[in-house]
Amino acid sequence: xxxxxxxxxxxxxxxxxxxxxxxxxxxxxxxxxxxxxxxxxxxxxxxxxxxxxxxxxxxxxxxxxxxxxxxxxxxxxxxxxxxxxxxxxxxxxxxxxxxxxxxxxxxxxxxxxxxxxxxxxxxxxxxxxxxxxxxxxxxxxxxxxxxxxxxxxxxxxxxxxxxxxxxxxxxxxxxxxxxxxxxxxxxxxxxxxxxxxxxxxxxxxxxxxxxxxxxxxxxxxxxxxxxxxxxxxxxxxxxxxxxxxxxxxxxxxxxxxxxxxxxxxxxxxxxxxxxxxxxxxxxxxxxxxxxxxxxxxxxxxxxxxxxxxxxxxxxxxxxxxxxxxxxxxxxxxxxxxxxxxxxxxxxxxxxxxxxxxxxxxxxxxxxxxxxxxxxxx
Numbered sequence: 001x002x003x004x005x006x007x008x009x010x011x012x013x014x015x016x017x018x019x020x021x022x023x024x025x026x027x028x029x030x031x032x033x034x035x036x037x038x039x040x041x042x043x044x045x046x047x048x049x050x051x052x053x054x055x056x057x058x059x060x061x062x063x064x065x066x067x068x069x070x071x072x073x074x075x076x077x078x079x080x081x082x083x084x085x086x087x088x089x090x091x092x093x094x095x096x097x098x099x100x101x102x103x104x105x106x107x108x109x110x111x112x113x114x115x116x117x118x119x120x121x122x123x124x125x126x127x128x129x130x131x132x133x134x135x136x137x138x139x140x141x142x143x144x145x146x147x148x149x150x151x152x153x154x155x156x157x158x159x160x161x162x163x164x165x166x167x168x169x170x171x172x173x174x175x176x177x178x179x180x181x182x183x184x185x186x187x188x189x190x191x192x193x194x195x196x197x198x199x200x201x202x203x204x205x206x207x208x209x210x211x212x213x214x215x216x217x218x219x220x221x222x223x224x225x226x227x228x229x230x231x232x233x234x235x236x237x238x239x240x241x242x243x244x245x246x247x248x249x250x251x252x253x254x255x256x257x258x259x260x261x262x263x264x265x266x267x268x269x270x271x272x273x274x275x276x277x278x279x280x281x282x283x284x285x286x287x288x289x290x291x292x293x294x295x296x297x298x299x300x301x302x303x304x305x306x307x308x309x310x311x312x313x314x315x316x317x318x319x320x321x322x323x324x325x326x327x328x329x330x331x332x333x334x335x336x337x338x339x340x341x342x343x344x345x346x347x348x349x350x351x352x353x354x355x356x357x358x359x360x361x362x363x364x365x366x367x368x369x370x371x372x373x374x375x376x377x
Contacts, residue, residue, distance in 0.1 A: 019061055020049060026060035030068035037068075045085050046071055070095075077103065097270075104273030105295055108266050109309075136241050136315050137377045140164060141347035142370035143355055147327060147363035154231075155325045155368035158182045163189040164236045166251050166368045168325040171229030173220035173300055178231040180216035181298055184208040185246070188237050198312055202237065202244045206308045209233055209246075210298050217300025226300035233298055233308060234265060234323050236372075243315050248308035249297050251368075252329050254337065256320040261338035266309070268296035291330060319374040320347075324354070327367035332357045347371040 026048075027034045040046035041058065046068055048058035060068075067088050074084045079102055087098045142159035146152065154169035156178035165185055169178035185205050217229045232249025245253060250267040266272065270293040274280035285291065298308075320341055329337075336357055344350035350371040358367045 019063075020059040021062060023048070023058045023060065026062075026064070026068070029062065029065050030072065032068055032072050040071065040081075043081060043085075045081060045088075074099070078106070100277050100279070101270055101273040101295055104276040105268070107276065108268070111266075135377045136238065136317065136374050137161060138164070138238055138321075138372040138374055139347055140370065140372040141351045142368075143351050144366065144368035145355060145358075145363070147366050148359070149362075149364045150366055153366045154178055155327060155366040156182050156231075157323075157368040157370050158186070159370045159372065160189045162238050164321065164323055164370045164372050165234070166323040166325055166370055167231045167233045168249065168251050168327070168366070168368065169229070169231040170297075171217075171300065173217035173226075173229035174231060176216040176220045177213045177229055177298065177300060178233075180212040181209045181231050181233045182235070184212040185235050185237075198237070198239055198242065198244045199310065202246055202310045202312075205237075206246050206248075206310060209308075211302070213298040214300060214302035226302070229300040230297045232294070232325070236321065236323065238315070241315055243313055245311040245313060246308050247311075249294055250292075250329075251323070251325045254322040254324075254341075256322070256338065256341045257316065257318070259342065261334060261341065263334070264313070269294050286330075286333070292326070315374045317374055317376045320350070321372045321374070322350075322354070322369060323371075324369040325365075325367060327363070327365035328354060328358050328369055331361035331364065341371070344371075347373055 021029070023034050023037055027037055030037070037046065037058070041048060046064070049061040049064065050059040051057070070088055071084055074087060079087070083102065087095050090098060138161065140159040142157045142164070144153060144155045144157045152175060154174035156167045156169070158165045163185060165182045167178035167181045169175050171177075185208075188201060188205055213231055214226070217226050220229070232251040233246060234249070234251040234253050235246045236253065237244040245264070247253065247265045248268060250269045250272075252263060252267070253265045255262045255264050269291070271280060271285040271288045271291050273295065275282060275285055280288065322337065322341060332354075337354070340353040340357060341350055344353055351369055354369050354371070355367060
């Protein structure tokens with residue numbers, strides 16, 4: 001809002017012109033303190049309508065009350081100031097969608113922290129009474145393909161005895177970003193990570209991946225802003241009878257156990273946030289035009305505001321895991337995935353069958369998938 005200079009006050013909380021009020025009066029109307037209003041002015045978030053050029057007194061238009069109260073409520077739910085600035089600039093419908101997406105993200109992150117807390121409580125409670133358990137390993141296969149429409153492949157995949165990973169790059173530096181993210185996790189692969197150090201190791205690996213993506217995008221030589229390139233990342237690390245999960249974006253991890261297929265990752269996408277709040281069904285999301293809009297990724301600008309989800313899960317002999325990019329999950333429904341995974345006699349057969357499903361669905365995007373069977377060693 002453009003400011004104009006003023007020099008008078010009528011002494012009753014109104015500035016020059018009946019429509020304007022002093023900062024004190026506006027603070028009462030908006031339920032924000034004068035200190036907060038000055039701070040929001042300095043940040044360009046809620047500038048006053050007029051400022052006295054001599055003494056710096058601020059005057060507000062009562063029409064600003066609605067925006068000011070919205071700022072107050074958004075701060076109450078914990079929304080960062082930078083994000084509030086974006087929301088209040090939107091029309092009502094878009095602002096509602098942005099708030100919905102923000103809160104879905106908070107709930108997903110809270111759920112992930114709750115799972116981690118439960119794991120830590122269990123680990124610490126049993127640390128002194130742990131008994132020996134059988135060590136598990138995996139048999140695995142992986143493949144990536146450009147698909148039928150794209151000219152280049154920005155997906156990357158890795159499968160080894162300790163690490164399974166899929167990354168889906170985007171933007172001009174996407175191919176380098178996806179490869180760099182997975183390469184950053186490979187130090188976890190050569191040997192088993194002690195169970196007690198698994199969470200710390202996963203956290204460190206996630207930070208390495210974020211920095212590696214930034215460096216890869218910076219060195220790609222492509223045009224465009226760095227934040228316009230980046231990658232998703234979904235990876236699993238095996239250690240003993242447990243596995244660690246690192247996840248950000250909309251690539252997915254599934255578990256086939258006891259004949260049932262479970263999705264064990266939560267998409268960081270706009271349509272997933274709409275599913276979470278009940279405004280969209282799974283069936284509607286499958287063909288939604290904004291299906292590819294992501295809320296969290298590893299970005300080429302080096303931003304680490306959006307940290308990957310980190311989790312620890314118990315593995316069982318006979319489990320079959322699938323990691324895939326949305327080049328598979330966006331065109332093949334869960335029933336078909338379950339059918340192929342259940343019928344396959346091994347990871348290699350499963351991967352071939354899944355790639356055939358993507359091809360039959362038109363393969364409009366790059367495809368990457370990795371399948372692992374948990375076995376006793």
